Amino acid sequence: MIMLRLLHRVTVRSGSMQIEIKRTELESLVSGDRIPVENNSERLIEVTIPMDMRRRGVEAKLVVHATQGKTTTPDKNLISPVAQAHHWFDLLAGRGVGSIREIARHEGVDPSDIGHNLQFAFLAPDITEAIPSGRQPVQLTAHRLKRIGALPLEWDRQRSLLGFSA
Numbered sequence: 001m002i003m004l005r006l007l008h009r010v011t012v013r014s015g016s017m018q019i020e021i022k023r024t025e026l027e028s029l030v031s032g033d034r035i036p037v038e039n040n041s042e043r044l045i046e047v048t049i050p051m052d053m054r055r056r057g058v059e060a061k062l063v064v065h066a067t068q069g070k071t072t073t074p075d076k077n078l079i080s081p082v083a084q085a086h087h088w089f090d091l092l093a094g095r096g097v098g099s100i101r102e103i104a105r106h107e108g109v110d111p112s113d114i115g116h117n118l119q120f121a122f123l124a125p126d127i128t129e130a131i132p133s134g135r136q137p138v139q140l141t142a143h144r145l146k147r148i149g150a151l152p153l154e155w156d157r158q159r160s161l162l163g164f165s166a
């Protein structure tokens with residue numbers, strides 16, 4: 001209810017969002033006292049935020065440019081296949097497991113899932129670090145990652161394919 005009194009207007013345009021805040025309502029909220037509006041002329045605070053709308057599966061996300069690259073809530077569904085790939089690679093590389101089929105039998109998964117997802121153990125180090133800390137591009141989802149056919153081995157091509165800046 002407070003937000004409805006505080007906001008005068010929010011305008012979403014291509015490339016930006018403009019928020020108009022009622023100055024007297026903000027002052028009232030901060031001070032705790034009701035401040036009367038003089039002569040019915042409300043002074044406004046205007047804030048313009050650069051942003052884009054991006055598709056993420058079936059939903060649209062507002063991506064505010066000022067926050068891109070900063071930490072957000074980590075996506076557990078995206079972290080899981082990357083962590084699983086590293087686990088499986090560790091098993092194959094030095095833990096006495098002889099084959100993908102053996103891992104599949106032991107962990108109760110299809111060998112083709114292991115074969116496909118194992119490539120995520122070879123993501124560029126900065127991508128591997130960005131995902132668990134929530135710094136991946138908004139369009140990078142677990143669904144998108146799993147739909148990738150063959151992941152390029154070149155890290156610059158991986159960054160480009162997955163939406164990371166080079």
